[in-house]
Amino acid sequence: xxxxxxxxxxxxxxxxxxxxxxxxxxxxxxxxxxxxxxxxxxxxxxxxxxxxxxxxxxxxxxxxxxxxxxxxxxxxxxxxxxxxxxxxxxxxxxxxxxxxxxxxxxxxxxxxxxxxxxxxxxxxxxxxxxxxxxxxxxxxxxxxxxxxxxxxxxxxxxxxxxxxxxxxxxxxxxxxxxxxxxxxxxxxxxxxxxxxxxxxxxxxxxxxxxxxxxxxxxxxxxxxxxxxxxxxxxxxxxxxxxxxxxxxxxxxxxxxxxxxxxxxxxxxxxxxxxxxxxxxxxxxxxxxxxxxxxxxxxxxxxxxxxxxxxxxxxxxxxxxxxxxxxxxxxxxxxxxxxxxxxxxxxxxxxxxxxxxxxxxxxxxxxxxxxxxxxxxxxxxxxxxxxxxxxxxxxxxxxxxxxxxxxxxxxxxxxxxxxxxxxxxxxxxxxxxxxxxxxxxxxxxxxxxxxxxxxxxxxxxx
Numbered sequence: 001x002x003x004x005x006x007x008x009x010x011x012x013x014x015x016x017x018x019x020x021x022x023x024x025x026x027x028x029x030x031x032x033x034x035x036x037x038x039x040x041x042x043x044x045x046x047x048x049x050x051x052x053x054x055x056x057x058x059x060x061x062x063x064x065x066x067x068x069x070x071x072x073x074x075x076x077x078x079x080x081x082x083x084x085x086x087x088x089x090x091x092x093x094x095x096x097x098x099x100x101x102x103x104x105x106x107x108x109x110x111x112x113x114x115x116x117x118x119x120x121x122x123x124x125x126x127x128x129x130x131x132x133x134x135x136x137x138x139x140x141x142x143x144x145x146x147x148x149x150x151x152x153x154x155x156x157x158x159x160x161x162x163x164x165x166x167x168x169x170x171x172x173x174x175x176x177x178x179x180x181x182x183x184x185x186x187x188x189x190x191x192x193x194x195x196x197x198x199x200x201x202x203x204x205x206x207x208x209x210x211x212x213x214x215x216x217x218x219x220x221x222x223x224x225x226x227x228x229x230x231x232x233x234x235x236x237x238x239x240x241x242x243x244x245x246x247x248x249x250x251x252x253x254x255x256x257x258x259x260x261x262x263x264x265x266x267x268x269x270x271x272x273x274x275x276x277x278x279x280x281x282x283x284x285x286x287x288x289x290x291x292x293x294x295x296x297x298x299x300x301x302x303x304x305x306x307x308x309x310x311x312x313x314x315x316x317x318x319x320x321x322x323x324x325x326x327x328x329x330x331x332x333x334x335x336x337x338x339x340x341x342x343x344x345x346x347x348x349x350x351x352x353x354x355x356x357x358x359x360x361x362x363x364x365x366x367x368x369x370x371x372x373x374x375x376x377x378x379x380x381x382x383x384x385x386x387x388x389x390x391x392x393x394x395x396x397x398x399x400x401x402x403x404x405x406x407x408x409x410x411x412x413x414x415x416x417x418x419x420x421x422x423x424x425x426x427x428x429x430x431x432x433x434x435x436x437x438x439x440x441x442x443x444x445x446x447x448x449x450x451x452x453x454x455x456x457x458x459x460x461x
Contacts, residue, residue, distance in 0.1 A: 021081060024081045024084045024085065025084065025085045025086075025324050025327075026079050026080070026081055026083065026084060026085055026086060026089055027081070028327060028328050028331065029085050029086045029115075029118075029327055030079050030086050030089070031122070031327075031331055032086055032118040032119065032121075032122050032327075033072055033077070033086055033090070034069070034072060035117075035118040035119075035121035035122050035125070036086050036087060036090050036114070036118050037065050037068055037069050037072065037090065038121060038218065039114065039117045039118055039121060039197060039218065040061075040065050040090065040105060040114075041062055041065045041066065041217075042197075042213075042214045042217035042218050043105070043108075043109060043197060043214060044058050044061040044062050044065065044105055045058060045062060045213075045217060046209060046210050046213050046214050046217070047061075047104070047105075047107055047108065047209075048062075049210065049213060050207070050208050050209060050210055052107055052108060052207050052208065052209070053104045053107060057101050057104055060098055060101055061094070061098065061101060061102065061104065061105050063098075064094050064097045064098035064102065065094060065105075067097060068090065068093055068094060068097065077093065080092070085111070085115070086118070087111050087114050087115060087118075088111075091103075091105065091106065107207065108198075108200065108205045108207035108209050109197060109198075109200055109205075110199075110200045110201035110202075110231075112199070112200070112201050112202065112231040112318070112319040113196045113197050113198065113199040113200055113201075113230060113231050114197065116196035116197075116199075116230060116231055116233070117195065117196050117197040117218075119234075119237065119326070119327060119330075120192055120193075120194065120195070120196060120220075120236065121218065122330075123192045123236060123237065123240060123330065123334075124189070124192045124193060124219075124220075126334055127185055127188060127189050127192060127240075128189075129338060130185050130334075130337060130338060130341075131182060131185055131186060133338055133341040133342055133345070134178055134181060134182045134185070134247075134341060135182070135458060135461060136341075136342075136345050137178060137341050137344055137345045137348075138175050138178050138179065138182070138454070138458060139458055140345045140348045140349055141171050141172070141174055141175045141178070141348065142175065142451055142454055142455060142458070144168075144171055144348055144351065144353075145167075145168040145169075145171040145172050145175070145447065145451055146168070146451050147168075147353075148166065148167040148168045148171070148353060148355070149166060149168035149444050149447045149448050149451065150166055150168070150444045150447075151166055151167040151168065151353065151355045151358060151359075152164055152165075152166055152167075152358060152359045152362060152429050152430060152433055153165060153166070153167050153170065153268065153358035153359070153361060153362065154358075154361045154362050154365060154367055155170070155367075155442070161361070161362075161365040161366075161367045162367060163367050163368075163370055163432065164362045164367055164368070164429040164432045164433050164442075165433065165442040166433055166442055166444060166447055167353065167355075167358060168444075168447040168451070169442040169446075169447050172447065172450050172451070172454070174250065174254055175454055177250040178247070178250060179454075179457075180246075181243065181246060181247040181250065184239075184243040184246065185240075185243050185247075187239075188236065188239045188240055188243055190221075191235055191236040191239060192236040192240075193220055193221040193222065194220060194221070194222045194223065194224055194236075195211065195214060195215040195218065195220040195222070195223045195224065196224050196230035196231060196233075197211070197214055197218075198211035198214065198223065198227075198230075199224060199227035199228075199230035199231050200227065201231070201318075201319070202227055202228055202231055202232075202317075202318035202319065203227055203228075204227045211223050227318075228317045228318045231318045231319045232315070232317050232318040232319055232323075234308065234312055234323065234326050237308060237326055237327075237330050238305070238308055238309065238312070240330060240333070240334075241301070241304050241305040241308055241329065241330065241333055242305055244301050244304075244305075244333045244334075244336075244337045245298075245301050245302050245304075245305045247337060247341075248294075248297065248298040248301045248302075248336075248337065248340065249298060251294050251295075251298065251340055251341070251344055252294065252295045252298040254344070255288075255291040255292065255294045255295040255344075256295060258271065258288055258291045258347065259288045259291050259292060259295075262286075262288050266357075267354055267357050268353070268354055268357055268358050268361075269351055269352060269353055269354065270286075270351075270352040270354070271286075271288055271290075271291070271347060271350070271351065271352075272347070272350030272351070272352070273286075274346065274350055275288075275290045275291075275343070275346060275347045275350065276288060276289065276290070277289040277290075290343050290347065291347065293343075294340045294343060294344065297336050297340055300332070300333075300336060301333050301336060301337070303329075304329035304330070304332060304333045305329075307325070307329055308325070308326055308329055308330075311323070311325050311326065312326075359429065362429040363403065363429065364403045365403075366394050366397060366398070366403065366404060367429075367432075368403075368404055368405065368427045368428075368429065368432055369390050369391075369393075369394050369404065370432075371426050371427055371431070371432050371435075372386075372390045372393070372404060372419075372423065372426070372427065373386040373387050373389075373390045374386075375419070375423060375426050376389065376390070376416055376418060376419070379416075379418035379419075380418070381416065381418060386416075389415050389416050392415060393407065393411075393412065393415050396411070404427055405424055405427040405428065409421055409423075
């Protein structure tokens with residue numbers, strides 16, 4: 001039996017149904033239905049303007065496409081796997097609506113440049129939303145940092161107590177990470193905002209098309225200037241997935257700390273009930289499940305990036321069927337990233353901070369040891385010598401369970417006669433924090449300045 005495919009003129013046999021199912025993409029690329037119609041309307045208008053088809057035919061096609069837009073909004077469109085993809089389904093639906101003139105819509109274009117245009121439009125429409133939810137998250141971080149600009153806690157290296165910092169300073173570190181994410185997604189828009197339509201299958205077209213007109217109609221800032229590149233480029237999708245992977249890594253790092261710090265052993269914070277779950281068997285449990293789930297979805301995002309990189313790595317120019325595998329990962333990751341950011345914004349909004357517990361963690365942990373070493377350095381003791389002296393005092397303190405700030409002055413002076421009684425002020429956690437006024441330091445004064453600077457950045461958006 002001969003095939004009934006729209007492209008099937010040179011074929012004499014019809015594929016088995018299960019083969020069609022394997023080759024079809026309509027089950028996922030129907031997500032681009034709105035973009036497909038949008039691109040087709042611009043193309044049809046251009047065909048009429050350039051007299052490639054009659055103006056009345058162009059008007060009839062545009063009217064039919066706009067009717068399909070309304071049907072799509074109303075949820076009245078149904079798609080058939082026999083038509084393979086969203087493009088062929090829409091052409092079939094348009095033919096049902098306006099008749100054979102629908103066949104003129106595909107003049108001067110190919111599914112290759114059509115699908116690339118749809119995909120560009122789909123990502124282009126959604127990147128601003130990604131930027132918006134990142135901004136919301138950053139605003140929540142600033143609100144929390146303002147509240148805790150002076151809340152003292154232990155800073156960590158190697159997951160060991162290192163030096164006292166403020167919780168506000170900690171939160172601003174994530175603000176800066178998400179700012180870099182924002183910048184990357186903003187730049188991602190540049191390579192998404194390029195129109196492929198007009199490249200046709202791979203070599204351009206003999207029809208006198210006006211690509212700039214179509215670009216203006218669709219709101220693209222530029223057009224591809226090489227037809228081979230236009231239909232084969234998926235860098236914009238790879239950039240999105242790469243940016244998403246880095247952002248999810250940032251969320252995952254913070255998720256790990258939220259999970260850790262909400263444990264009984266740390267008890268620095270408590271997540272709200274809205275973003276926690278219980279146990280089916282242990283009544284006392286309050287699990288940080290949503291933070292854990294975001295941490296888990298990071299792997300899902302990494303997988304999407306590696307999948308598309310692998311798909312693209314050996315493809316010769318120009319279009320290959322492999323590239324049908326480019327969209328599902330992007331569709332999924334777009335949903336994942338937006339949802340994960342929203343979850344984090346909600347978690348931070350309802351976060352309870354145990355300030356006294358955070359401060360207490362810096363009282364007997366010897367995280368003020370560097371203060372004593374720096375103090376000795378200001379007294380003329382070479383820092384390496386000071387480091388060794390303080391190391392011995394810490395060892396004594398660990399053996400006697402005596403923090404440095406509670407060690408008798410005589411004991412301190414026996415180790416280093418340069419030490420005077422002002423050392424007890426120097427060794428206080430609050431003093432240690434507020435002496436760090438170098439740019440980027442954790443002093444409360446610095447934190448407040450950074451919050452003010454970041455607020456202006458967000459207002460400028």
